[in-house]
Amino acid sequence: MTETAIEVNNLSFRYGQTPILEQVNVAFPANSFSVLLGRNGSGKSTLFNIMAGLQKYQQGSVKLLGKERSKMSFPDCARVLGFLPQFHKSVFPFQVKDVVLTGRAAFSAFNPSKSDREKVGQAIEELGISHLADRPYTELSGGEQQLVMIARVLVQNPRIILLDEPTNHLDIYYQTYVLEKLKKLTENSLTVIAIMHDPNMAFLYADHCFFMKNQTVVTPTAEFDYHASTFLEYVYDVRFTTVMVNDKLLVVPVR
Numbered sequence: 429m430t431e432t433a434i435e436v437n438n439l440s441f442r443y444g445q446t447p448i449l450e451q452v453n454v455a456f457p458a459n460s461f462s463v464l465l466g467r468n469g470s471g472k473s474t475l476f477n478i479m480a481g482l483q484k485y486q487q488g489s490v491k492l493l494g495k496e497r498s499k500m501s502f503p504d505c506a507r508v509l510g511f512l513p514q515f516h517k518s519v520f521p522f523q524v525k526d527v528v529l530t531g532r533a534a535f536s537a538f539n540p541s542k543s544d545r546e547k548v549g550q551a552i553e554e555l556g557i558s559h560l561a562d563r564p565y566t567e568l569s570g571g572e573q574q575l576v577m578i579a580r581v582l583v584q585n586p587r588i589i590l591l592d593e594p595t596n597h598l599d600i601y602y603q604t605y606v607l608e609k610l611k612k613l614t615e616n617s618l619t620v621i622a623i624m625h626d627p628n629m630a631f632l633y634a635d636h637c638f639f640m641k642n643q644t645v646v647t648p649t650a651e652f653d654y655h656a657s658t659f660l661e662y663v664y665d666v667r668f669t670t671v672m673v674n675d676k677l678l679v680v681p682v683r
């Protein structure tokens with residue numbers, strides 16, 4: 429049986445009177461790469477913020493590795509889950525290695541140990557950004573900053589990472605680079621769940637794809653294979669045609 433990393437049951441959420449999530453039920457499998465897709469404003473970031481504990485929900489349950497999220501302490505959550513939000517800005521010109529080190533803050537506060545610094549070195553190397561380690565973070569390009577923030581999540585050493593649009597700002601070289609890295613991380617018992625906008629990149633790299641529509645998460649049923657254009661037309665309100673590339677079915681909007 430596949431282990432579940434995050435299980436969401438009957439989750440509903442409103443901003444004021446406006447319903448954003450209605451009766452969301454979804455189980456993200458452990459040790460694999462899942463991608464959440466859907467139109468702008470469909471509630472993807474809201475769901476991530478709730479799963480990461482940044483947003484309180486009014487109804488339902490969210491379990492991280494079987495434990496109710498709302499009953500876990502902050503350090504317990506930080507051990508289990510790392511989160512890269514959609515928007516992250518640093519106004520101070522800290523060096524990259526120090527920005528990454530702040531990912532250890534939940535464990536070492538203001539007194540980082542030798543092993544904290546070693547973890548930083550490993551993560552920086554793993555993402556291939558050693559050449560940036562001494563540069564001021566604020567002087568990096570958007571794509572370089574994105575890689576630094578992913579390293580910052582990795583040093584937390586969590587079991588699950590949530591990444592809100594990790595390929596945002598990245599050129600096609602770095603998109604494939606990051607997606608290969610994320611996929612590789614799942615081979616070492618890490619669960620990666622990412623929000624993405626490009627269905628084709630998701631189909632190429634993800635083990636599982638989930639879609640948001642009408643305030644809930646929808647998955648393809650027997651008559652709605654998600655590679656099939658009909659399902660994607662329903663999700664995106666765009667007409668698609670499907671193309672086979674090697675063994676992958678990809679989609680192209682119809683013009």
Ligand SMILES: Nc1ncnc2c1ncn2[C@@H]1O[C@H](COP(=O)(O)OP(=O)(O)OP(=O)(O)O)[C@@H](O)[C@H]1O
Pocket residue numbers: 443448466467468469470471472473474475
């Ligand atoms: N703080 C807030 N107060 C009120 N409404 C909000 C707030 N944050 C988001 N919303 C609304 O909630 C809805 C869902 O937003 P959310 O950011 O979760 O969507 P999304 O699917 O992540 O969008 P995108 O793909 O554009 O990032 C949107 O209609 C948005 O306007």
